[in-house]
Amino acid sequence: MKDDQLLRYSRHILLPQLDIEGQQAIMSAHVMIIGLGGLGSPVALYLAAAGVGEFTLVDDDSVELTNLQRQIAHNTHTLDLSKVESAKTSMLAMNPEVTVHCHPVRADNEWLCQHLNGVTLMVDCSDNADIRYAMNDAALAKNIPWVSGAAVGFAGQVAVFDPREENSPCYRCLYPALSDDVLSCAESGVLSPVVGVIGSLQSTEALRLITKFGEKQHGCLHTWDALAGDWRRWKLSQREVCMCCENID
Numbered sequence: 001m002k003d004d005q006l007l008r009y010s011r012h013i014l015l016p017q018l019d020i021e022g023q024q025a026i027m028s029a030h031v032m033i034i035g036l037g038g039l040g041s042p043v044a045l046y047l048a049a050a051g052v053g054e055f056t057l058v059d060d061d062s063v064e065l066t067n068l069q070r071q072i073a074h075n076t077h078t079l080d081l082s083k084v085e086s087a088k089t090s091m092l093a094m095n096p097e098v099t100v101h102c103h104p105v106r107a108d109n110e111w112l113c114q115h116l117n118g119v120t121l122m123v124d125c126s127d128n129a130d131i132r133y134a135m136n137d138a139a140l141a142k143n144i145p146w147v148s149g150a151a152v153g154f155a156g157q158v159a160v161f162d163p164r165e166e167n168s169p170c171y172r173c174l175y176p177a178l179s180d181d182v183l184s185c186a187e188s189g190v191l192s193p194v195v196g197v198i199g200s201l202q203s204t205e206a207l208r209l210i211t212k213f214g215e216k217q218h219g220c221l222h223t224w225d226a227l228a229g230d231w232r233r234w235k236l237s238q239r240e241v242c243m244c245c246e247n248i249d
């Protein structure tokens with residue numbers, strides 16, 4: 001590691017759970033972020049700051065004024081720019097050492113499977129169920145972990161899925177079927193820092209998967225309600241009738 005890298009990442013290296021090896025694992029990681037909105041912004045910025053070496057950013061939206069109340073990877077100067085290019089600019093300003101690949105597309109299962117070679121993990125920062133099911137199925141097909149996140153109103157949740165772990169539940173175990181009539185932020189609003197809290201937790205779980213610090217969290221669902229000020233952790237288990245997990249063996 002170069003001298004300026006030892007300085008930049010010194011507060012990571014000081015952590016005995018990370019040390020130099022942990023930081024090198026972070027720098028060797030390739031993270032795919034699906035969605036560069038409210039959740040994707042803190043995920044992209046924290047993971048770039050942390051030194052993740054390579055990113056694939058996926059989002060077909062452009063920056064709009066209504067985004068700027070919470071999507072902190074974008075700003076007034078990047079209005080109308082694609083969100084992936086806008087986020088890339090912010091990430092490189094934070095840390096010019098990272099490599100960022102931009103894909104202004106709407107991902108589906110086929111696209112994901114074509115682009116997941118060499119990817120360490122995916123982070124779900126999308127706002128719709130179709131993409132989450134596509135990510136779930138691609139993660140199972142490619143045997144890579146992913147961190148799901150959602151936030152709306154005053155509440156949010158994070159779940160970690162890792163098909164490499166034995167008997168690990170998948171997203172379809174948690175939600176066998178979910179229609180898109182679940183409320184989105186565009187329809188019901190969201191308190192600005194709620195996406196920051198959930199995105200920061202997703203970043204933490206991504207770094208845990210990369211460096212293996214602390215207790216494994218795969219198969220856990222964390223929920224947060226800002227109105228009640230309440231965090232909860234739920235242990236998920238594999239659903240016997242899950243169409244995905246039945247196929248694993």
Ligand SMILES: [Zn+2]
Nearest residue numbers: 170173242245
């Ligand atoms: Zn399952």
